[in-house]
C-alpha cells in the first residue's frame with residue numbers, strides 16, 4: 473500500500489513530525505540549556521505542516537515567535553528498534569524545515585514543568601520545503617543550512633556540528649516508537665534563533681540544494 477503514495481508529497485499523508493532539540497552545542501548554549509547526554513525529542517501534529525504559498529501564523533497567545541531552521545529526514549521504510557548501522561536504509565530523503573517556536577510560551581512551559589505542545593505544535597509551526605531524494609544528498613552531515621529574515625542573515629549552520637548523528641537519532645527514536653514511511657525527523661536548530669513579526673519574510677535554504685520563502689501573519693483568536 474505504501475508504494476501508491478508518492479514520497480515527494482509526504483506532508484499530505486498526515487504522518488508523524490518528530491523534533492530533536494538541543495542537537496547543536498551553540499544553540500543549547502544560547503538557550504542557556506545543558507548539553508544533552510541522550511537526544512531530547514518532542515512531537516508536532518501533522519496539521520502543523522505548511523507549504524510555500526501559505527503563511528506561518530503567529531499564534532494569538534504568542535508575543536515572541538522564533539524561527540529555527542533545521543534539516544528534516546524523511547523516513548522511507550518502517551524502522552522499529554533499528555541499529556545505527558542499518559538506520560540509513562530507512563531514509564528516503566530530506567527536506568528543509570522550520571521548527572517555529574512560541575518562545576515566550578516555551579519559557580512558561582519550562583518554568584511550570586509543562587509539555588511544549590502550545591509552544592511548538594500550533595498550526596503552521598512546521599513549514600517544509602520540497603522533498604529531496606537521498607540520492608541527491610550524498611552526505612547529510614555535510615550540508616550548510618541558512619535562514620534570512622527580510623533579507624538579513626540570521627542563521628547559518630553546518631550539519632556536521634550535530635551532537636547526535638542521523639543514524640544515532642533514527643536508532644534511538646525507533647527504540648521508543650516505530651518510525652513509519654513518511655514520518656519526518658527535524659534534527660535540531662543551529663544557533664542564531666530569533667524573533668519574527670507579522671509581515672516579515674523568512675527565506676531559508678540548504679546551500680546548493682534548495683531554498684524556500686514564507687510570510688509571517690498574525691493569527692487572531694477564533695480564526
Ligand SMILES: O=C([O-])CC(=O)C(=O)O
Nearest residue numbers: 492493494495503660661
Ligand atoms: O526549543 C529549542 O531550543 C529546542 C529545539 O527545538 C532545538 O534545539 O532545535
Ligand SMILES: [Mg+2]
Nearest residue numbers: 540571660661
Ligand atoms: Mg528545534
